[in-house]
Amino acid sequence: MKDFATSDDPRVQAQLDRLAALTLPQGRFGLETIGDLCARLGHPETRLPPVFHVAGTNGKGSTCAFLRAMLEAQGYCIHAATKPHLVRYNERIRMAGELIGDDALADLLAEVLDACADLAPSFFEVTTAALFLTFSRTPADACVIEVGLGGRFDATNVIPAPLVCGIASLGIDHEAFLLRPEEGVPAEPLARIGFEKACIAKPGAPLVTQAYPPAVAEVVRAVAGKAGAPLLVRGVDWDVAQDGDGLVYSDRAGRLALPLPALPGAHQVDNAGLALAMLRHQSRLPVSAEAMAEGLRSARWPARLxxxxxxxxxxxxxxxxxxxxxxxxxxxxxxxxxxxxxxxxxxxxxxxxxxxxxxxxxxxxxxxxxxxxxxxxxxxxxxxxxxxxxxxxxxxxxxxxxxxxxxxxxxxxxxxxxxxxxxxxxxxxxxxxxx
The missing domain is CATH 3.90.190.20 (Mur ligase, C-terminal domain)
Structure with a gap:
């Protein structure tokens, strides 16, 4: 798979042309190439600020938008990596609250592409290595990083020790990649999707999820247990619901009454709830109820209603x-x-x-x-x-x-x-x- 991008800046466009020429060898799955590329760059994935890592079929981008808005409302400096870009490739890499500039982007892509010409990487592997590299070089309080496709073989899954992981709603999508025949994985389609997403789980990092059908929930629980990740499930460990003109979030630590998200659609209450649960189930970056409320009101996510x-x-x-x-x-x-x-x-x-x-x-x-x-x-x-x-x-x-x-x-x-x-x-x- 590959993506497409253009730029008005000729230096950026020269690197985007190199990106567009990359291909993913047919049938190649795994993290070996991104691992080799990160090694050549000095393993930037091990030097990131604390990472909020978010997977899911629908809602992961909105969840990331809520996370960033609430953390920034608390005064934290945040890097963010979301995908795909809508208009400019720069949208994929947000440094300390601002999209990466053209000069910095051109230099960054050139550095990564020059380091990996013989590895035959994909568009997504180069993009992921680039954001790891620049995030590792620029101080910040945290990174919010969205999984691109699936989870198990997504290039972002080389992050060794995220602060907390989240899985948004699940559905059937990208079937050719996520449902390809393979031994030793769930046969039921939605359970297989859940398996792929849950494989972002890492030892000791809380894995916070929405509520899923029993067969899917069982698969997610098994993956989390094998990884040694504490599992926090909606409806069991936390919950969220609309209440009139606001929302109510609850977990074992208490109950919060907050405003409805600015993002339109009832489903955004679910996504906001996941972001709240991820914040509440990590202890490194405290966020006040006031900052949570401000983040819910200020979050923006283009092209979603x-x-x-x-x-x-x-x-x-x-x-x-x-x-x-x-x-x-x-x-x-x-x-x-x-x-x-x-x-x-x-x-x-x-x-x-x-x-x-x-x-x-x-x-x-x-x-x-x-x-x-x-x-x-x-x-x-x-x-x-x-x-x-x-x-x-x-x-x-x-x-x-x-x-x-x-x-x-x-x-x-x-x-x-x-x-x-x-x-x-x-x-x-x-x-x-x-x-």
């Missing part, structure tokens, strides 16, 4: 709310269905050919006034006819989002969804670069 500002794209749909979401799997579709319950929407969607074309359409079926299909920029995408079996509405094709917005039927708000690649293009065109 984001209402777009006024800009060149939204000007094509005057008087309407235009929402953007990068969700692309059934769990994300279910969250969208809950959020837009009772509303009538025009859906503009572009989805990678590797994803389930019903994932977004089916949960929104009775809420849609029209369906428009656009390409997913730079990637092979589903054709309009792939979506037709899942809706009774005509499925119209457009060359791009601007064309689809300009041709909207009268009245009704708009949801643009189906791919984070599409979401990044929308943010770029509407001049809302993530910062």
């Amino acid at each position: 984001q209402r777009l500002d006024e800009g060149p794209l939204t000007a094509l749909a005057p008087g309407r709310a235009v929402w953007l979401d990068g969700g692309h799997n059934p769990d994300a579709g279910a969250a969208l269905g809950r959020f837009f319950a009772g509303q009538r929407l025009h859906l503009i969607m572009g989805m990678l050919a590797s994803k389930d074309p019903s994932a977004i359409l089916v949960p929104l079926a009775d809420r849609l006034a029209s369906v428009a299909i656009v390409p997913a920029p730079g990637h092979e995408a589903h054709a309009p006819e792939d979506f037709a079996p899942f809706t009774k509405l005509p499925v119209r094709a457009f060359a791009d989002v601007a064309s689809a917005l300009a041709a909207l039927p009268p009245e009704g708000d708009v949801l643009i969804a189906g791919s984070l690649y599409l979401a990044g293009e929308v943010l770029r065109l509407n001049r809302q670069l993530p910062d």
Whole structure:
């Protein structure tokens, strides 16, 4: 697998071109290459500030956003590594609260790429080594690091001693990688997903999880036990629930009444709860209830149920709310269905050919006034006819989002969804670069 990125800075672009030329050898799984690369760089993964390590199918990015916001509200200096980027590669590496600058990024990528040419690393291995290297060189109170894909073989899993680990909600996604046939692993798909994610567990580091079905919970518990990681499970060791205009978090240490997250959607209460539980089950970085409340109010996470500002794209749909979401799997579709319950929407969607074309359409079926299909920029995408079996509405094709917005039927708000690649293009065109 590899990703794609461009930059207006020619020095950065030269390194991104080198990244884009990397390939992952077919059938190669494991941490050997990232381990070898880290060794050549002096093992920066062993010199990181305390790490909050977060995996999951849906919600891990939002959980990281809540963690960073709450820690920063307490006054801590925080590095953060999230993925994928939406518009600029710089978004993957946040140094002491600020996205890495172009000059520093160009030098960093050149240093890592020069060190590993003969190792045949992947895009993600180079990216991970780069963030380890720069995080290890710059003082901070903590790092918030999001797992990229799975957990067991994700390049971030060479972190030897995280402060605390978390697993967000689980669902079926990235089947070709996470459900590939293998002996000695769970056969049931969701249990296998849980196994892969739980393998970020490390000795002595609390592993904080959401509540999962019994078969999945048993697998996660077994992995945590084998790793020697204390396991803290929602509904047993901690819990969270919406209570009117706020949320209530509880664990064995007590109960907290806090404001609802600023991020829209009922599912964000779940993600905020996981972040709170991770903070509460580590003792190195105390965070007050006041800082937790401020972090919940201030957290931002672009392209996740984001209402777009006024800009060149939204000007094509005057008087309407235009929402953007990068969700692309059934769990994300279910969250969208809950959020837009009772509303009538025009859906503009572009989805990678590797994803389930019903994932977004089916949960929104009775809420849609029209369906428009656009390409997913730079990637092979589903054709309009792939979506037709899942809706009774005509499925119209457009060359791009601007064309689809300009041709909207009268009245009704708009949801643009189906791919984070599409979401990044929308943010770029509407001049809302993530910062």
